[in-house]
Amino acid sequence: MTRRTVPKSEETRRRILAAALTVFRERGFQNATMREIAAAAGVAVGAAYYYFDSKDALVMAFYEQAQDEMAPELERILSASHTIEQRLRGIIGQKLAYFAPNRALVGALTAHIDPAHPLSPFSTATAPIRNRDLAFFERAVAESKLRLPASILPYLPRLLWLYQMGLVLFWVYDCSPQQGRTGMLFDKTLRMMRMAFKLAELPPLRPLFRPAGELLRAIYGEV
């Protein structure tokens, strides 16, 4: 893992990460080599590996940094909005806006689906990062008055997190001008979600609740 102790070395770490991001932006993640990155940071290759476990780890460090930098704005969004729709629009919109200049780089992050891979968004290694992200969805749900059966509501934050992941994935590979298709997808799915929440309060949808709850329990486990 990354070792941070004295602020002295912290500066080197920062320099390497900054150099990496520059090279990634200029040449793309795949084309960028660790030798280039090290050279750009003015150190030997070994030094890069002293601070970062792997080339991918550099991208992960970028994401951690992003999380730190976005947190205040996400807080603001949470307190400024009150419906779940507004909040989702705000949170996810903010992330897309923040990552826009490094859209391709985010692709390197979402590239690993295997939960066994340390850099997968589903791995135990990334659990802290994921949970921090999840917490925003938990608050977005908790503090808005949603009427949903108890067998489903507890899973909602995780479902919304997954929704976000899917949307980001679509966005990363969306080659339409200005990623306009993602915009449409975002808009229309939010609208459908609002309708679904409304419909869920009507009797005809009741029969879906039980199997839906069971399904979620099967996927995520108890509680």
Add this chain to the structure above:
Amino acid sequence: MTRRTVPKSEETRRRILAAALTVFRERGFQNATMREIAAAAGVAVGAAYYYFDSKDALVMAFYEQAQDEMAPELERILSASHTIEQRLRGIIGQKLAYFAPNRALVGALTAHIDPAHPLSPFSTATAPIRNRDLAFFERAVAESKLRLPASILPYLPRLLWLYQMGLVLFWVYDCSPQQGRTGMLFDKTLRMMRMAFKLAELPPLRPLFRPAGELLRAIYGEV
């Protein structure tokens, strides 16, 4: 790409593929090296690359072979069942059963999400393979009498294909004994699907149709 001309070289190709699958099974896809594979096939590394573009291409060849071998059974399933539920259960169930001995290897196939990557299930390079797979879902839908609005029905085969992809992905990384959780997921989602199709015929769900149709058009494009 792979060059097949005279039946003579076809045998070599087959031998290399067979050797690759053996080595993959014995040592895992990642740990297996092209040098090992070539040695196991009794040829030089270069020969392996003469017949296959890359290490991943070997896995793709395995999938193509699987598609060929499964086709008759899928045909049989289509003609033996008539409800969409039975057909999905049959088709997807058959695939899981077929791939079971090489479950880990399928992981190497589903590892690339990037549609630009030639081996991604979403790439243009794999379009023929994908379309062949899609055709079964098209027939499964067409020949069963489903009552769905015209704005949604055309997308159903693609949605079901995606459902299959998701299920297979879950299965690949399902470490529960005997992949029991996938079994539950499969069962419960099919049941929910049946209910959803039924509910879709009732008036209260109508308001979801229009936005749903628009959403699908936004994702997949016209028609």
Add this chain to the structure above:
DNA sequence: TTATTATTTTGAACACGTTCAAATAGAATG
């Protein structure tokens, strides 16, 4: 200060996927 220990830095070396010029075998042609 000097000696000792811990941290940081180096760059050659390794393993692997992949490439490619050259060698070989096979087919076609005269």
Add this chain to the structure above:
DNA sequence: CATTCTATTTGAACGTGTTCAAAATAATAA
């Protein structure tokens, strides 16, 4: 048959991510 052309096969070499023993530097103890 010899010759030319094509298909196959070879294995050394390249570029890359990564490792690691050794060197350099900083921190601490004596």
